[in-house]
Amino acid sequence: MDQDELKKQVAEAAIEYVEAGTVIGVGTGSTANFFIDALAKIKGKIDGTVASSIASAERLKGHGIPVLDLNEVGELSVYVDGADETNEQLHLIKGGGGALTREKIVAGASRKFVCICDESKLVKMLGAFPLPIEVIPMAQSFVARELVKHGGMPELRQGFTTDNGNIILDVKGMEIMEPCTLESALNNIPGIVTVGIFANRPADVLLLGTANGVKTLT
Ligand code: 5RP
Helix, strand or coil: CHHHHHHHHHHHHHHHHCCCCCCCEECCCCCCHHHHHHHHHHHHHHHHEEEEEHHHHHHHHCCCCCCCCCCCCEEEEEEECCCEECCCEEEECCCCCCCCCHHHHHHHCCCEEEEEEEEEEEECCCCCEEEEEEEEHHHHEEEEEEEHHHHEEECCCCCCCCCCCCEEEEEECCCCCCCCHHHHHHHHCEEEECCCCEEECCCCCCEEEEEEEEEEEC
């Protein structure tokens, strides 16, 4: 099975976690896109969705799936999204697609976070994938200097603006031994909007696509 087949397999498995008659959160990226396509087949069972990016909202609408404003709905029953890295504690690195801020908001507003990944995303220690950080543009140089003090090598994601009008710094060289502590420390740097470490609110369930089928970690 190639990587796309593994992504499709876990995306389809996540349909089991969709609760009928509720509003659900939907993530961003190629794995989330497979989930959106699978969701289209059961769209009549849900009341609607909240999307974590403009791109996902467009794909949902293209399938005729209602997309709602988070401010108009209460708690979401479940949030389904991919990740760039995960460890066995279900701490994640996210933001490869640049949607990390809305992803963290929608994950936070959901009772359950189901993460869907192919097995290449499972690592012992987070940080080989450059850590995405969304930053207010005027703070770029200041935040970059602060990140160097934390041992990172930040690089501006060229030609990219987030859905919120901000920039992304991708930070190489971070050995993320204590994900919760580092997430909180980086959150305290003025100018950082969102850190791509999802550890203080980790996933609740990880569906991992492997050549031997879908593995479930909780
Ligand atoms: C987007 C994300 C994605 O979940 C992450 O980049 C994984 O993407 P893919 O499913 O395409 O491998 O965090 O901001």
